[in-house]
Amino acid sequence: MGLMKKEKRNGKRNKKMDMKKLKPMKPGQKAKILIPADFKMIADTIRKNWDDRLNEILPLIDMMETLTSIDERFPDGYTGRQLVTDFLAYSKAWKGRIAQAVKEKLIELLDTQDLNNQ
Numbered sequence: 001m002g003l004m005k006k007e008k009r010n011g012k013r014n015k016k017m018d019m020k021k022l023k024p025m026k027p028g029q030k031a032k033i034l035i036p037a038d039f040k041m042i043a044d045t046i047r048k049n050w051d052d053r054l055n056e057i058l059p060l061i062d063m064m065e066t067l068t069s070i071d072e073r074f075p076d077g078y079t080g081r082q083l084v085t086d087f088l089a090y091s092k093a094w095k096g097r098i099a100q101a102v103k104e105k106l107i108e109l110l111d112t113q114d115l116n117n118q
Contacts, residue, residue: 024093032101033098033101034101035099035102035104035105036105037062037067037105037108037109039065039067039068039080040065040066042064042102042105043062043064043065044065044104045098045102046061046064046102047061047104049095049096049098049099050091050099051086051104056090057087057090057091060083060087060090061087063078063083064083064084064087066114067080067083070084070109070110070112081110084106084110086101086111088105088106088107091103
């Protein structure tokens with residue numbers, strides 16, 4: 001029995017098989033920017049990549065950095081969903097690939113439900 005069959009039978013992945021699934025990028029195609037679903041990392045990404053109006057939205061970014069869940073409530077009743085919605089409204093002028101990736105991730109997080117609070 002060959003090595004590939006043995007590895008496959010044992011439930012292990014074969015690196016050669018995984019490489020076949022990868023498709024080469026087309027000329028001019030850019031790699032997708034992956035943004036983690038971690039609010040602290042998202043806030044850090046915003047700080048590092050948006051200089052234009054950063055001072056205006058700094059309080060929102062500071063609050064976002066402390067979020068652990070989209071449905072979390074701050075002491076004043078303000079929710080993570082409200083914070084993300086407000087940030088998206090203020091960030092319309094923020095352009096570029098990173099900006100688009102961050103906004104897409106925040107919209108994705110808005111579309112999710114917190115499983116802990118159901």
